[in-house]
Amino acid sequence: MNQTLQHGNPSVRLRAALDIGTSPDPRYLDALLQRCAVEPDFQxxxxxxWALIRLPSPLTVPRLIDQVRTGGVLARSQALHTLSKVKDKAAWQVITEPLIADCDDEVARSAWRAAVVLVPAGGESALATMLSTQLGRGGHDVQRSLSRALVALGSVIExxxxxxxxxxxVAVRAHALATEALLRDPDAGFAVFEAKRVDALGVVDTAG
Structure with a gap:
């Protein structure tokens, strides 16, 4: 099974992961983690x-936390993604300000998504403040990811x-306005460009 996880054909690797998840066995934990660190195919x-979350969380969570702290970019991003699916609050310890502000966008986006799932009750406002340091960062997709994470926290972000x-x-203002619009109407979509227009009109009106 370990060899099929390394196969050159992604369909074979997909099947191997499916088989492991269908019959969970802790003996495959290392192989799954090693493959997560290098796997190029999204599916x-x-x-x-899925195979990892089928294993007992007391076994997987410490190993995933270690991946976040010491792994490469893909390993860290995928470990955070998996932790957000496991939803074990013990993983909250790995969510730190440096991780939220990670220089790699994919790692940061995964951290934002994991953070809103793992945050302990009562910690939402502090997390919102931490996430707010990233307002204005990156392009449309990155900003949309942050806004969705913030909106998931609810009214505490207001x-x-x-x-x-x-x-x-300007970028921070526009991003904040777009996030506010998304909070008011989650079905409306994320429109940072419209927010920039509104912000520009607001500046003009103020000057007038």
């Missing part, structure tokens, strides 16, 4: 994650958005 990665909407940084 295979999703199946690897004071933070109010503060960010008066930032001197």
């Amino acid at each position: 295979v990665r999703e199946m690897l994650t 004071p933070m958005l109010l503060h960010a909407s008066s930032s001197k940084d």
Whole structure:
């Protein structure tokens, strides 16, 4: 089974991960983690994650935390994604400010998504403040990921958005406005470009 996880054909690797997940066996934990760290195919990665969450969390969570702390970019991103699916609050310890601000966008996005799932009750406001440091970061997809994570925290983000909407940084202001619109109407989609237009009109109106 370990060899089929390394096969050159992604369909074979997908099947191997499916078979492991169908009959969970802790003996395959190392092989699954090793493959997650290098697997280029999205569908295979999703199946690897499914196989991992089928194993007992007391075994997988410590190993996934170790991957987040010491692994390469793909290993860290995939480990965070898997932790968000396991939903074991013991993994909250790995969510730190440096991780939220990781220089790699995929690692950071995975951290944002995991954080809102793992945050302990009562910690939502502090997490919102931590996430707000990333407002204005990156392109449309990155900003949309952050906004979705913030909106998942609910109304606790409103004071933070109010503060960010008066930032001197145009990108931060627009991102905050787009997030606020998404919070009001989650079905409306993420429109940072419209938020920039509204922000620009607001600046003009103020000057007038």
